[in-house]
Amino acid sequence: MIAEHLTRRWQNAGLIDGALARRIIAWEASRRRPIWPWALGGTGALAIALGIMAIVGANWDDIPAWIKLSVDLALNSACAVAVYVFWRAGRDWLRELSALLLFGLVLSGIALIGQLYQLQSEPWNALVLWLVLCTPFLALTAVTRLTGAIWAIAVVTTWFSAESAISLMLGQLGLLGWKDGILSYLPACGLIVAASLRGLWPPARKQADFLLKLSLATLILACSVLSAVSWLKGGNSLNPLGSIIVAALATIAAALACRFGPVQPARLPILLVLGASFAAWTAGAYVAYATGTRGDLERALLFIVYWMVLGAIAAQVGWRSLFGTAIAAVGLRLLVLYFEAIGGLTATGLGLLGGGVLCLALAAIGWRLVRRITSQPTTDTGTVP
Amino acid sequence: MTTTRTLILAVAASLALPVLALAAMIGQQEYRAFDAPVMQVSVRGVDPRDLLQGHYLVATFDWDWQPAPEASGTGGLCVMSTSGERSRPSVRFIEGWQPGSAPAEGCQLMIFGNARGKRDGAGAAFVPANLDIGYFTVHLFVSETRAPELEDVIRKRPDALTVDLAVRADGSAVVRRLRLGGQPLNR
Secondary structure, three states, X not given: OHXXXXXXXXXXXXXXXXXXXXXXXXXXXXXXXOOHHHHHHHHHHHHHHHHHHHHHHHOHHHOOHHHHHHHHHHHHHHHHXXXXXXXXXXOHHHHHHHHHHHHHHHHHHHHHHHHHOOOOOOHHHHHHHHHHHHHXXXXXXXXXXXXXXXXXXXXXXXXXXXXXXXXXXXXXXOOHHHHHHHHHHHHHXXXXXXXXXXXXXHHHHHHHHHHHHHHHHHHHHHHHHHHHOXXXXXXXXXXXXXXXXXXXXXXXXXXXXXXXXXXXXXHHHHHHHHHXXXXXXXXXXXXXXXXXXXXXXXXXXXXXXXXXXXXXXXXXXXXHXXXXXXXXXXXXXXXXXXXXXXXXXXXXXXXXXXXXXXXXXXXXXXXXXXXXXXXXXXXXXXXXO | OOOOHHHHHHHHHHHHHHHHHHHXXXXXXXXXXXXXXEEEXXXXXXXXXXXXXXXXXXXXXXXXXOOOOOOOEEEEEEEEEOOOHHHOOEEEEEEOOOOOOOOOOOOOEEEEEEEEOOOOOOOOEEEEHHHOOOOOOEEEEOOOOOHHHHHHHHHHOOOOEEEEEEEOOOOOEEEEEEEEOOEEOOO
């Protein structure tokens, strides 16, 4: 349906002729598969799986421990064999799905052993063990974007679950000056390094490119939140210099990984984004704990400047989605600024009017600029976002 | 993808790693408790208003102190009798005792761990070092199906919940089983 609609649209616009449109529609029709058998079959399989889980759950205490452990080991072994067989046979999607299933089963196995033997440890210990055991086979057998994204989410989750242990370590090293900042900034830089290293293996190049985009998005999100939100929690008298040095080292490591990593065309813009993010993060360390209207204004200004720089980089290299996001982010922050700066119903109403006009103006300017970027020929530096 | 012999071996090894590691974890736990003397110890919920945190009972061991330690410290818990009243083994604390040292006189078992003295606020407490998750407490996993019943029983009979504690010669302890009113909570 969508293909037919688009084909007719292109035909009406004179981009393709009637014969070509008919051939496209006929080709799409020949490849069309009914969805309902898959939907019905999927629902049935899901119902059976949920039914088994419910019966096992209801009788969990009555199942002897050795049976639980034996079944768990058998499932893990069978899944590992399946990954190997599908990998050897070149069955890509089956290989990826069984690798993801094994990834989940190993975690459930660790949790099961922890429960049955009443092991006493923090959850992050189990998560670290999980990643240590699973990263090698995921790195060797799973090369899709989906698997890469799930692995990255698992790594970030593990990192934040270890927050108390990391904070303790940072405290011992005297680096607690900008703790919230460093906790968010380091994993993003780490993911950039991991993505660059991943790209060294040609079969995983597409996954590495996706991981790089994901880690850059994480870095930008972290810097945006850190520069936009007040982190005042009873004041902070600690010097952020130590944290800034650690962040600088992490930024240098990420930059070097991008610079000397596998050939990828958007190298310079990525380095610029890294530099801008580090600058915004560092400035955030000094304005995050500022109080009152002045603090609000400083944070808003930092956020807006950061996104303007990102927008400028995106405009230069033709990253349309990032450019559009930058326009929207600046507009929204200006609108929020009105709420923060103005009190009282009448003043708020005036603020809303002003903010609304500003957003409309920004939307109009942004639309023009985006169209200009769209009409420019794509350069070889503009392929990442 | 070109599959060289090295790559095939690496993939096979990487896939065997998690399975072997899980099997090794099970083996290690079984080995730790193998042939170790087991005693029943009463456990109590730390906060009677909030016994269960998620799937876990946050508990502390209930010892029959003979006498209670005066000050907090690290050392050995001398278990003088494992057949105390209502699963409360008679114990005393020997500060400075280290794993591998000879058991103190009159002690059937020695457990290495952390003690809180009776002068330090909340009363005397002891938890084996390898089970201590902080504040002299342990987390005991309780399945979701048994949790409401368990919570109710513990409120009415605080001494009804016990654990089988296997004590190794090196002074470490392993929780083997939870019991409610003497009956195992799970098989």
